[in-house]
Amino acid sequence: MPIGSLGIKVGMTQIFDEKNVSIPVTLIKVGPCTVTQIKTITTDGYNAVQLGFGLSEARSEIKKGLKKSLQKKPLQGHLKKSGLTNCSYLKEYHVNKPEDFVLGQTFDIDSFSTSTVVDIKGKTIGKGFTGTVKKHNFGRGPMSHGSKNHRAPGSIGAGSTPGRVYPGKRMAGRLGGKPITIKNLSILKVDKDENLLLVKGSVPGKLGNLLNIIPCMP
Incomplete structure (x- = not known):
C-alpha cells in the first residue's frame, strides 16, 4: 500500500x-516522487516521510512554454541529500514505520493498482x-x-435592532480557489507506458492542477 503521491x-x-x-x-500524471526527508519521533517529534515532486517538469509536458521556477540555495542544500535536482513541491505523509523508507527512494505509478481506492486533494478552479x-x-x-x-x-439585515450584520451572512465575494x-x-x-492513472469521476481543479493522491485505508 503506497503512502501517497503527487500528480498533475x-x-x-x-x-x-x-x-x-x-x-x-x-x-492524472503521477510522480515520480522522491523521499527527501525522513522524520522520526526522536528527531522531529513525529513519524513522517517527506516527498519531493518536480512540478515544473510535469506541467511543462502538458503546458508548453512554462518557465521553470528557480530554487533557493537553502532548498538546494536540502534536496542535495536525496540527490533530487529539480523539485517544486514538498509534501509530508505520516507513517507508522519510518525505518521502512530510504532517503532518495522513488515512488511512481507502480505504487498503485486497479484495486486501490484513493482520496484526491486539490485546489478548485478560481x-x-x-x-x-x-x-x-x-x-x-x-x-x-x-x-x-x-x-x-x-x-443584508434589520435597522436599529440588531443594528449590525450577523456573521456568516451570504454576500458577494471570492469564489473557488480553495482546497477540497x-x-x-x-x-x-494504470497506464505504466504513459505514467497515467485513470480515476473514476472528476477531481478538483483545471488542466495542470497539482493533486495529492492518498490511498484509502482498507
Whole structure:
C-alpha cells in the first residue's frame, strides 16, 4: 500500500466497460516522487516521510512554454541529500514505520493498482470575485424597464435592532480557489507506458492542477 503521491491533472475522457456503459474518468500524471526527508519521533517529534515532486517538469509536458521556477540555495542544500535536482513541491505523509523508507527512494505509478481506492486533494478552479446570484444561487430581481434591482443582493439585515450584520451572512465575494478533497475514487486503469492513472469521476481543479493522491485505508 503506497503512502501517497503527487500528480498533475491531465484532463477528462470516457471509457467503456464490458457492458458498453460509458464511464467518465480523469487522467492524472503521477510522480515520480522522491523521499527527501525522513522524520522520526526522536528527531522531529513525529513519524513522517517527506516527498519531493518536480512540478515544473510535469506541467511543462502538458503546458508548453512554462518557465521553470528557480530554487533557493537553502532548498538546494536540502534536496542535495536525496540527490533530487529539480523539485517544486514538498509534501509530508505520516507513517507508522519510518525505518521502512530510504532517503532518495522513488515512488511512481507502480505504487498503485486497479484495486486501490484513493482520496484526491486539490485546489478548485478560481472564479474571482462573484455576486450573490452566481456564488449562492440567489434569485434575481425583475428585469422589466425601470427596475434597478436586477442582480443586487438586497437587504443584508434589520435597522436599529440588531443594528449590525450577523456573521456568516451570504454576500458577494471570492469564489473557488480553495482546497477540497474528493473521497473514495476508484482507480480503473494504470497506464505504466504513459505514467497515467485513470480515476473514476472528476477531481478538483483545471488542466495542470497539482493533486495529492492518498490511498484509502482498507
